Amino acid sequence: MKYKDLIEKMTLEEKASLMSGKDFWTTQNIDRLGIRSMFLADGPHGIRKQAAAADHLGLNASIPATCFPPAATVANSWNVELGETIGDYLGKEAVAQQVDVLLGPGINMKRNPLCGRNFEYFSEDPYLAGKMGASYIRGIQSHGISACVKHFAVNNQEERRMSIDTIVDERTLRELYLTAFEIAVKEGKTKTVMSSYNQLNGSYTNESIHLMKEILRDEWGFDGVVVTDWGGSNDRVAGLLAGNELEMPTTAGETNEEIIQAIRNGIIKEEVLDECVDRLLDLNFTTEAALNKSQEIDFKKHHKVAQRAAEESIVLLKNEGKILPLQKGKTVAVIGDFAKEARYQGAGSSIVNPTILDNILDCFGQSGIVNIGYEPGFERYGKKNIKKLNKACTLAKEADVVLFYMGLDEATEAEGLDREDMEIPENQIDVLNALYKVNPNIVAILSCGSAVEMPWIDKVKGLVHGYLAGQAGARAILSVLSGEVNPSGKLAESYPIQYEDTPSYYHFPGKEVSIEYRESIYIGYRYYDSANKEVRFPFGYGLSYTTFKYSNIQVDKDSVTFELRNTGGVAGMEIAQLYVGCKSEAIFRAKKELKGFTKIFLNAGETKKVTLYFDDKTFRYFNVKTNKWEVEEAEYEISIGASSADIRLTDTLFVQGTGAPIPYDKDQLSTYYSGRANQVGAKEFEHLIGYKLPVSKWDRSQPLGYNDTIAQCQYAKGGIARFAYSVMIFAHWFLRKIGKRSTANIIMMSVYHMPFRGVARMTGGVVNMPMLDGILTIVNGQFFKGLNQVLRERRKMTRVAKEKNPLAKAIKES
């Protein structure tokens, strides 16, 4: 242990006190030993340091900070240097705001397009997400503070996120859901990892010895700190045993006491606690040194970096008849509520209070594009508005080109709840259809953080996907429209034609006890490609104002080399993608997988030689028989593509294997071997996971317990609980009805899906576990007994608090 001497000076109580927060955002200090408290703040795309009222849902304002585009956007840049630059600027601002641990990046896989938090994650591909995540971490930590990669692991839905049990086979876990984290730990060297809320194959991730010890610490060599997601600790002692150093936020000492008792009763050894303290102290002392250096922030410069980030991440999806870039002097009508009120970031814990916010309507000045007017056309949260629609059409008739700003609203893509469908609201499409009739020269600018269906695509000639472009996004989009910037973003996720096409369509989200990842390794393009399913836009797709030619592929055992030429008339950047597919059919696999990528700048007419090196991940697969990464001896197809569906060069390579036995019985897993794994039966899935599927439905006959959710009050024995449930549902319905969707969402985010234990974990000690027992007694039908217990505990708490307060004690004694 690094801090043995200091730890020996600590009492058991002092050591345990470090294991949970002091309040919502800070850790406990021990002044007599010179241990200060650390500040943890969200978030992934800007600092959200709340100086006054604290919450984890983005409700209360934070100190202004640069709002960079979120991960879903920057992923489209496929530029790790850019990721590192953003991390660097985030780190600078964090130091300036005296933040020790920045809670990001979030690198969970986009298993399903409806996950409400997809805007905060990078990709459906673990290699891309891992590389981008690691780059942010390196940038942030170059300032000596800590990043905190999250949410470890398999947290891929918001519905019941604090209790859902994710059932996934070991190979898929390793290859798909953990690889990005592995890269973040090994290459990013993150100092902190945030455990996720959910369960994994029957254990809370924070308590899973397999995940937290065997994989994270032993295999990957992680020696930093694990912090729980806010309110995500279930059994504190089990968490400690799995190596969870810090529980957040505060529990007013209640769970520290559980640790003390477990040590006194011999359930755990004091050394387990000492080791956790040691790692936590290391984090504390190293970040302390970093915060002592002063950091001046030039916010204008940071704004420029946010603009560059957006410019490199915008994806041009359609450009019929070369409608873009707009020629100088072209007149445009700006239509759509999203033009005036840009949708530039997501909602929830990552919400940033921007330092500056560009508005497209103020930006046309020097662009050469002549804006003849603006009309909202539709109401973001409302129904069809004929008056607004007509006004928009009248304006559209006058312009050469219509710029139609459309997208998803803030209440649709938010932390804490998943989307209901993949559609753009109907009132926006009504306007688009009407505009098309009066002026078909339409360029749509899309603002949203995840994939949407596009049955309306024939109505637009140009489609610019800005994703959520951050505080400088408006200007960045304009530079793409005007041609000042040649678009170079490519999609980091697939766009299915319709939601029903997605591989997890039949198994998303888990609504009761569990969610079964029956599609196994076939997520995103791995499925569409292997099942030959047509998509609207494939993974890795994006257009440019120039064209590129790939030639001369050469493959050797370590690398692939090829030539890339800019064959168009303007300079541009191309993202070349390396895909590898195994030709043997002994083990079921995706047709091909991303194993490398690079972004290259080329002047018009310029040619460059490009080499992509293979690494430890190029040929590996996880073998469930040997429980190790292995390489299958086979011929491999090495492809270079401009997207996953646009392969330009291919060669083959024979690779010697590690000689491991074939882990599967092909006859038992025929759907997986066929690649069409969107409807796998229970029996086949059981064969894959190797155990009988746990019951996925709530047992309505049992009394409700700590891990049951408030939503389950609908079948509680206690009438008052059922009544409370009905009130909640009514309030939610009513708020939506009167157009207050954001407020309605808060009910879902903060109450509906919360397990009862969360009531104790998230109230900073106002409700303790014995009081929670009382509440559960009421919920389970014994009103007076439960109420008595709650009141008794409340009195006890007040008495103890008074005794602890020396002034109150002195008054009492005098």
Ligand code: BGC
């Ligand atoms: C989110 C985390 C976030 C934390 C603190 C949680 O609800 O899941 O991503 O860092 O709150 O705001």
